[in-house]
Amino acid sequence: MTDEPTIVIRDLHKSYGTTQVLRGCSMNVARGEVVVVCGPSGSGKSTLIKCINGLEGFQSGSIRVEGVEVGGKSTNLPKLRARVGMVFQHFELYPHMSVLDNIALAQVHVLKRTRPAARERARELLKRVGLQEKADAMPADLSGGQQQRVAIARALALDPQAILFDEPTSALDPEMIHEVLQVMTELAAEGMTMVVVTHEMGFARRVAHRVVFMDAGEIVEDAPSEAFFSAPKTQRAVEFLSKILAH
Amino acid sequence: MPDVILKNLPFLLQGLWLTLTLSVWSIALGTALGLVVGTVRFVRLPVLNAAALVYVEFIRGTPLLVVLFITYFALPALFGYHTTAYRAAVLGFVLFIGAYLAEDFRSGLRAVRPTLIQAGLATGLTRWQVLRFIILPQAIRRVLPSLFNQYVRLIKFTSVASVIGVTELTGAGLLVNAREFQPVTILASIAVVYLVVCMLLSLAGRALYARFAVRT
């Protein structure tokens, strides 16, 4: 076990055709840290975290997750992804399977657990997110907030070292945002390493250790959360905060 | 070009010509029929709607070959008239494609937004005027891709006319083969011709659609 941070991003560059999406981003995420990534839309935040688990490629730079080079030619991506979970903006539960099977699937096919063991673990996780009675329901029967909590349980099922969150509450009706943030707060308290792309500044302030502010593909500020909110160093961060905290 | 094709080129080209004339007649008349029947079904004219329904459902559930046998053998026997294979084929194709086009037109008509129709009526237009100036133009543009699909299908189907003795491209090719015994070359050449004609028509359809597409 090295002292290297869990996630190390160095000078990452990415473009789509002629459009530069990420310009030389560098950041670290230590074990147990909760990092919030924020910024205006189009700043590249979602692209950045999708690079971490290899869902998006990049042209230059490097990303190391637990010492493994994400862009490496011989890297086993599925194996890496089993150690880093992801929660999506639109939940992405598999609609043709029950809630329980959604959580059990990757356990059986990636971790090679037996089906009974997987389902048992799934029930535990459902209990943890407060949805044990929904085990046999289909995703379409659940509210958005419930679906997202199931999605978090699904990500936890592989016992990951870290979880990436891509705007987990942006697609939710306001009254359901709280239940999802609640689960995320508990996860953080338990010491999970988390990278969260979000606009929920209340969550960032209370729960995050660090805030990374991005704009136009660059990491503009990277500071402990209290410092970021009370004394932002750059003009762009100041403007962003004033807009987002205004309402 | 292979020798056997070269030797019989005039005959084969005549066959191709027949394929094209057969197609053009069937497409033109079939589209007219389909438009009328589709509109009748959409508007639900009292007695005609039932007749249209029977026609469309019957044809769409029947294989083309059987339709051709009906127009070439069964109907002349029933009504006691004489017909040539070519005319029976045209009748068969027109009835066949007409039923499918009728359904395409009908779904195109139904796809026009009701609010648009209401807007037309609200400006004082009669229902027939709304149909003519608002619904039909929109519907026709929308179904253009489906129409061209059916047209390409028809060109392929003209090959079946060879079974009732029409010497279109396939029929001509088979006759040449009966004399020359070169099935590989002849069939391959015929296949290529159909491929080219169908792809050209598909491309034309796509170009037309791009130009006239409905901008929602």
Next chain:
Amino acid sequence: MTYQFDWTPIWEARGLIAEGLLVTVAVSAVSLAFSVVIGFIVGGAASAGSRTMRGLALLFTETMRNIPLLIHMYIWYMAFAFLRLPAFSCAVLGLSLYSGAYVAEVVRTGIGAVGRGQIQAALASGLTRLQAMRLIIYPQALRIIAPSLASLFSQLIKDSSLASVIAVAELTYQAGAIDGQTFRTFEVYITISLIYLVLVTAASQLVLLIPGSRSEAAAGRFADA
């Protein structure tokens, strides 16, 4: 109209009709099985990341679809006569390749209709691309394309009538035989038309067997493929 209707010879020939019906169903069912397999393989290739795969898939579908079915059958029956394939197999081969290309197109659009987020979610949990396709994408695609598959199956049954031209003793062939014996032209052809109508309607209902197919399957009775 001086035509005298007489349906009794048709009833008397019901044995031949039944035999023809059986062969029609056999040809259609076997061809359907092959077309679905071909269609899923080619449709999957058409949705692949590699451009060569997509190109090959496109080549296959465009070639197979734009050659008339009758020519397909003649090719197997006459051009490949040295293979000495029985007429039944020629019909099945022709039908399977022709329909398979149509199924491939439908599968390709079905796969495309499954949201992009689904495959990302599957990959993010550590499933390999193949696992993701098998467990997440294909099942959902199958439900989406079920109505179109019903249409294609109906079309297959109608297309099987062309097998009569290469002397497969299916329904249309028997109709011709009965007409030759009894001269009840109108009655026999109307009868088999109605039989095809029933077959085609039944076939489109079968697709409801796929769990989760939407009831639009009932609407996809006849093919416009």
